[in-house]
Amino acid sequence: MLLIECPYCGERPEPEFTYGGQAHLARPRDPAATSDEEWTAFLYRRANTRGVHAERWRHVHGCGRFFNALRDTTSDQFLATYRIGEPPPGAPR
Amino acid sequence: MQPFSGLALLKRGFTGQRGWTPQWRSPQPKPGYDALIIGGGGHGLGTAYYLASEHRLGSVAVLEKGWIGGGNTGRNTTIIRSNYLFAESAALYDHALKLWEGLSQALNYNLMFSQRGVMLLAHSVHDVQVSKRHVHANRAAGVDNEWLTPEEAQAFCPPLNLQGLRYPVLGAALQRHGGTARHDAVAWGYARAADALGVDIVENCEVTGILRDTGGAVAGVETTRGPIRARRVGVAAAGHTSVIMKMAGIELPLESYPLQALVSEPVKPVFPCVVMSNTIHAYISQSDKGELVIGAGTDAYTSYTQRGALHIPSHALEAICELFPIFRRMRMLRNWGGIVDLTPDRSPIIARTPVPGLYVNCGWGTGGFKATPGSAHVFAWTIARDEPHPINVPFTLERFREGLLIDEAAAAAVAH
Numbered sequence: 001m002l003l004i005e006c007p008y009c010g011e012r013p014e015p016e017f018t019y020g021g022q023a024h025l026a027r028p029r030d031p032a033a034t035s036d037e038e039w040t041a042f043l044y045r046r047a048n049t050r051g052v053h054a055e056r057w058r059h060v061h062g063c064g065r066f067f068n069a070l071r072d073t074t075s076d077q078f079l080a081t082y083r084i085g086e087p088p089p090g091a092p093r
Numbered sequence: 094m095q096p097f098s099g100l101a102l103l104k105r106g107f108t109g110q111r112g113w114t115p116q117w118r119s120p121q122p123k124p125g126y127d128a129l130i131i132g133g134g135g136h137g138l139g140t141a142y143y144l145a146s147e148h149r150l151g152s153v154a155v156l157e158k159g160w161i162g163g164g165n166t167g168r169n170t171t172i173i174r175s176n177y178l179f180a181e182s183a184a185l186y187d188h189a190l191k192l193w194e195g196l197s198q199a200l201n202y203n204l205m206f207s208q209r210g211v212m213l214l215a216h217s218v219h220d221v222q223v224s225k226r227h228v229h230a231n232r233a234a235g236v237d238n239e240w241l242t243p244e245e246a247q248a249f250c251p252p253l254n255l256q257g258l259r260y261p262v263l264g265a266a267l268q269r270h271g272g273t274a275r276h277d278a279v280a281w282g283y284a285r286a287a288d289a290l291g292v293d294i295v296e297n298c299e300v301t302g303i304l305r306d307t308g309g310a311v312a313g314v315e316t317t318r319g320p321i322r323a324r325r326v327g328v329a330a331a332g333h334t335s336v337i338m339k340m341a342g343i344e345l346p347l348e349s350y351p352l353q354a355l356v357s358e359p360v361k362p363v364f365p366c367v368v369m370s371n372t373i374h375a376y377i378s379q380s381d382k383g384e385l386v387i388g389a390g391t392d393a394y395t396s397y398t399q400r401g402a403l404h405i406p407s408h409a410l411e412a413i414c415e416l417f418p419i420f421r422r423m424r425m426l427r428n429w430g431g432i433v434d435l436t437p438d439r440s441p442i443i444a445r446t447p448v449p450g451l452y453v454n455c456g457w458g459t460g461g462f463k464a465t466p467g468s469a470h471v472f473a474w475t476i477a478r479d480e481p482h483p484i485n486v487p488f489t490l491e492r493f494r495e496g497l498l499i500d501e502a503a504a505a506a507v508a509h
Binding site: 018043045075 | 437494
């Protein structure tokens, strides 16, 4: 079981959270002008990274809020958690 | 290849069963092949076997990062069934089931295939409706599936408890031709038969790059044991398919999750069939060695660690203990995870890719073992002829763009 640090509430056990998949996927701003290829990429294609993965979690049995995390998918170790809207720690600003 | 038979066993019995030779070679990889298969699990080894046996491809090699059958082939709960809802899936899985029935003979290898019946429990009005819809859809498609009352379900599986359940058993869908097979034997049987046809099985050989020619087509692979040339490369790497395909610049609609299973201490034969429950999510059968083989759900998050959280199998065990109170004092011996590649519609992708000469067989998610021979058979066809077999025509990569999903995810309401 993972110990996950909610940026609002602190460290809590994994069953308090739900997983929200890959982070930083922006919904196309103009749906009508978006090609089938771009919709496919947004809706279905995923990085499925083997290594450091940016992903969404939701502290559903706590504050209820979404946040982002960097986790190494080869060890399941969390490197950082950060609030929605913030760039991933270590990313160029 | 030394053929296996009762007579061969008897003859060697006079000399203490000595003199058996290894069942397949451990060759050095050659500089080039007609076709390469990446991934030495059941699907990959089977594909190589059919490429050599049915399509007579001159030289074929299987490249395996670790040892053959050490990934999901050796980590699943060995359940075989074909009662999927949609015609496309039922055709694919039933093709596999038909091949399973003759596979031990075809490979001259005892796969311990046992059609003991797979029973799916229904616990709510909704379950009953969905299960009956599956039964009717399957029967219309010529696939074996039948509806049982709770009493009939208990008669088929006597350890099943019907009293005082939080989620009562309201009936069950039974596929009598479903069952189990020895998972390791599937990898070994295909490996031995493929090796006898000249296929090179190269273990401890990790693919680190996909080589392309100036036109963009596949020219071979880069591996930890050096470059290997081939004009056709088939990827059957299960949970690591995304990693391999990224080497060719292709991002797939896949996410890799841990799926856990566990086995108990071995006991005498007590459990006659396979029982599954999607609603309270657990499945169980008994291996020929006597262990109860229990499957849990996927973990919540993507991972490549081949392990998961303890609360996932605990949940499955709570469901097992409620349905089968006689197992409450059993001790569990081993627990492990496999990395399964899930597609958004929970149906596989067996297809050509945008890179000429590169083929992919992936997305089997939590239920790939049952499809092994069918998957391998149609994938070999796809590679050999550069076009899909009629059965895998719908299982393209493009279906996600075109909206032609084969939505078994919605049909089963769980990973399956």
